[in-house]
Amino acid sequence: MSDDKGTGSGGAADDASGGAGVSDQLEAGQAPIAAPLTAVDVDQIPEEQRAPEVDSSTSSSDSRFAEIARSIATGSGLLSILAVVIALVVGALLIIVTNPEVQTASTYFFGRPADTFAAMWHAVSGAYVSLFQGGVFDPTATSFAGQVAPILNSIGFATPLIAAGLGIALAFRAGLFNIGAQGQLLIGGMLGGWVGFGLPLPPVLHLIVAVLAAIAGGALWAFIVGFLKARTGAHEVIVTIMLNYVAVYLLAYLLTTPFLQAPGSNNPKSPDILPTAQFPNLLGTGFDLNLGIVLVVVATVFTWWLLGRSSLGFKFRAVGENPKAARVAGIDVPRIYIYVMVLSGALVGLASAYQVLGQGPGGITGGLDAGIGFNAITVALLGRSRPWGVFAAGILFGIFEAGGYRMQAAYGVNLNIVSVVQSVIVLFIAAPPLVRTIFRLPAPGSTRKSSRSTRKGLATN
Amino acid sequence: MTSLDSTPLIAKLRSSTVASLPRSWKAPITLGIFAVICILLFIVFGRSGSTHFSFTAGQTGAFQLSLLTVPTRATGIAVTVIAVLMALVSIRFAYGKRKTPLWFVTIYAIVVLVGFLTWVSSGPQPLAVTGLLAGSLALATPLIFGALGGVVSERVGVVNVAIEGQLLAGAFVSAIVASVTQSLVLGVLSAMVAGLLVSSVLAAFSINYLVDQVIVGVVLNVLVLGLTSFFYSTTLTVNAALNTPPSFSPLAIPVLSLIPVIGPVLFNQTIIVYLMYLAIAGVFYALFFTRWGLRVRSVGEHPQAADTVGINVARTRLWTVSLAGAIAGLGGAYYTLGSGLGFTINLTNGDGFIALAAVIFGRWNPIRATLAALMFGFAENLQYVIGENSPIPSQILLMLPYVVTIFAVAGLVGQVRAPAASGRPYIKS
Structure with a gap:
């Protein structure tokens, strides 16, 4: 979490110094989870809105502070938190509407309205507390291992989401819409799993x-996909x-043939993965955290380096912004399409490795993608296709998934509420103007523009 | 002045481009690959015996046709010969630097398809052709509605990835409304309203708040799936009376339904299918032959120009996208009211994405998109019709249509061009 804090406040500072155009280029500015400080800073907005006009000439450090505070209020960090708040409110409404105790209490609402509100509070707070206890930290557990088990569990859910999300985000940055993560997961898992159970090798x-x-x-x-698009122009979405x-059907077929099916079994399921091919545990027994998260951090750093620091990544982004201009600039656009898709599929393949090798010896089944192919699209969008943004978004989604199971078990709240909350978060994070309207926040640029104009006015005077 | 100067230049350019136009080998290669497949399947792995086709329509067919029986191997050889010859003709087309015409490819596809059906259903069990066609239309109906919704929305410049959500919302709401009111009309109307609501969220976020349209579309799919699944699990399963909708019964059109084979398939259908015919014709006519359609297309191609001549881009987009949602929502009603089955979680099961593929495959044209959707419906239906005669494992059979689609997209369609402003928010400056 401390990492998110750092990127969040760093993004705000960049925003203040360099303006919106620069912050768009920066990966750091897009982290959807921002500094916890921001809640305090909201209170300062009204003063700061007025401040630049008075202070800009007197003290530059004051105005810089004002701009930082203002950019926190208008920047993506606060908006992301508010989007989560909106989503949790929507989720609360759904819980209230479907909660049986609220329904029974509301039948005598006009007799004792307090009962209804008490039932509402009980339902919502209970559900969200169990969401937190199931996804982040469980203070009720007796041992330390039990207390941190939820967040480790969430990281487990997040690992394949981040890896696949990075792949989809990479394709997005080059202007390609990779809806095919499901298929890439299945094929990757099939090959990785086959090596895992059928090709005995020395441990490492x-x-x-x-x-x-x-x-x-x-x-x-x-x-x-990339090859067909490059050679024939076939649309990548189709x-x-x-x-x-x-x-899906290829895997279903192969699971009925000796190539994948466990000998002597009638179920469409492969033999168990050999212990030598399973992801080792990082923290020893009792802590459910394996190598997967390390690989995903490496993948995130790689993607960040690729997109932000390498010349190939620059070409990717150039093609994504405007393929025609990129072609004029001498970039071989079809070749870039192939490279992008291969790298995108490779990252999705990493997610499939976790699915078959990082979750015990279960082996390959037809449902090994577990809906990650489509959830990862949402993760990529929530992370605004920035590597660290995708990382944070994946962790957030992992927390919701893990906590959702606990919420369902403890309070009978249907698990599907999680996808509602997740999609509302993405929807509102993608629409900053709407969040600003709801919470009456200043628009970015409005105050800055006026402060600049006053400064300019002072200079000419 | 300038036009006079530039005319010969343009002519020169044009002639030079014609001269340097590369030969396109995509179509011959594709047709050739299928010809080779024909040789392999029908001759190398040819099946002896005979194949029976049954054309009996069931209850209403007046002209009862008896079984048609053909020898499997001979038919296969004949089909292979035709396929090889047609592939050669296609090479000839490519040498002459001419594009292989669409009708040529269509005939080729039909011939190969007939050959395949003959080969795959060789055996004592007859292949029910009427059932195959009727089932295809049934599976294609929601796809067609979805594809029409997609075409309308994209023509006005808003990418509609949310077709899946619109279909699902339509199915969900129509099931509940029809169950509660026991009124089919209200059920259909509520499905349209549900689709409209979903697409108005798409419109509001993408037009007013300039959110990336693909993001909104993807998220709306997740949101609708989550909401419907949530309410299904919490409410509909507890209270089954909310999820027992009545269903439309088929309505035979007097003369047309007596046409052999096609008649009962096309003209002994539910109201929703007849509404679909109207929707296809209506969307096609409205888009290309009315002032409204011209405006819609201009907004989708060049919103700035449309704005300059006084068209309100934002308002046109809002209403057109809403209309598109209503059309797709109507398709959703077919899942529940067309079949009489209740709503279940993820009832549409990815059909919205197939519809999206049909939109692109059909090059944003309502008629072509309809044909593409019909093709997908046919492909999906093959598994139900081809029974135990088939020598191919069922999973491979299920996979085939999608493989063929990839070949078709790569080999025959190739580069497609979306409406120019599709996916771009319009910011009035």
Whole structure:
């Protein structure tokens, strides 16, 4: 969490010094979870709005502070928190409407309205407390391992979401819509899993080969898309959707053949993954955290470096912004499409490695993608296609998933509420003007523009 | 002045581009691949015996046709010969630097399809052609509505990834409203309102708040799936009376339904299917032959120009996208009111994305998109019709249509051009 704090406030500072155009380029400015300080700073907005006009000539440090405070109020960090608040309110409404105790209490609402409100409060607070206890930290557990088990569990849910989300985000940055993560997950998981159960190798080597096979599987399935788009102009949306179905049925078929099916079994399921190919636990027994999160952090750093620091990533973004201009600038656009899809599929393949190798010896089943292919699109969008944004978004979604199960078990709140809350978050984070309107926040640029104009006016005087 | 100067230049340019136009080998390669597949399947792995096609329509067919029986191997060889010849003709087209015409490809596809059906259903069990077609139309109906919604929305410049959500919302709301009121008309209307609401969220966020349209679309799908699943699990399962909608019964059109084979398939259908015919014709006519359609298309191609001549871009987009949602929502009603089955979680099961593929495959044209949707419906229906005669494992059979679509998209359609302003918010400056 301290990492999110750092990126959040860093983004705010960049915003203040460099203006909106620069902050768009910066990965750091897009972290959806911002500094916890911001809640305090909201109170200062009205003063600061007036401040620049009075202070700008007297003290530059004051005005800089004012701009920082103002940019926190208008920046993406606060807006992200407010979007989460809105989503939780929507979720609370759904809980209230469907809660049986609230329904019974509301039948005598006019007799004793307090009962209804008490039931509402009980339902919502109970559900959200169990969401927190199931997704972040459980103070009721007896041991430390039990107390931190929820956040480790959330990280487990987040790991494949982040990896696949990075892949989709990478494609987005190059202007491609990769809906095919489902298929890439299935093929990657199939190859990685096959190496995992059918190709015995020495301990460390086995794991490396299995992960690489999963990555190669995802990359291969995505390569088809990039290749067809580059060579024939076939629209990637159609091809990825079709390849999803092809992968689903291909895996379903292979799970009935000796190639994948466990010997002597009638179920469409592969043999168990060998222990040498499973992700090792990082913190020993009792703490459910394995190698997956390390690989995903590495993948996030790699994607960040690729997009922000490498010349290939620059070409990706150039093609994403304007393929025609990129072509005029001498970039081989079709080749870039192939590269992007291969790298995108490779990252999705990493997610599939976690699905088959990082969750015990379960082996390959037809449902190994577990809906991650489509959830990862939402994660990529929530992270605004910025690597660290995707990372934070994945963690947030992981917390909701893990907490959602606890909420369902403890309070009978249907798990589907999680996807409602998640989608409302993304919807509102994507629409900053709407959040500003709801909470009556200043628009970015409005105050800054006026302060600049006063400064300019003073200078000419 | 300038136009006079530039005329010869343009002519020169044009002639030079024609001369340097590269030969396009995509169509011959695709047709060739399928010809090779024909050789492999129908001759190398040819099946002996004979294939029976049954054309009996069931209850209403006046002209009862008996079984049609053909020898499997001979038909396969004939089809293969035709396919190879047509692939050769296609190579000839490419040499002459001419595009392989669409009708040519269509005939080729039909021939190969007939060959495939003959090969795959060789055996004592007859292939019910009428049932195959009727089932295809049934599966294609929501796809067509969804695709029409997608076409209308994208023509005005708003990418509609939320077709899935609109279909699902339509199915959900129509099931509840029809169950409660026991009125089919109200059910259909409520489905349209539900689709309209979903698309108005799409419109509001993308037009007023300039949010990326793909983001809103994807998120709306998740949101609608989450909401409907939540209310289904918490409310509909507890209170089953909310989820037992009445269903439309088929309505035979007097003369047309007596046409053999096609008649009962097309003209002995529920009201929703007849509404679909109207919607296809209506969308096509309205988009290309009315002032409204011209405005819609101009907003989708060049909003700035449209604005300059006095068209209110934001308002046109808002209303057109809402209309698109209503059309897609109507398709949603087919899942529940067309079948009489209640709502279940994720009832649409990705059909909205298939509809999206049909929109792109159909190059944003309502008629072509309809044909694409019909093709997908046919493909989806194959699994139900081809029974135990089939030598192919069922999973591979299910996979085939999607593989064929990839071939078709890559080999025949290729580069498609969306409406120019589709996906871009318009900021009036």
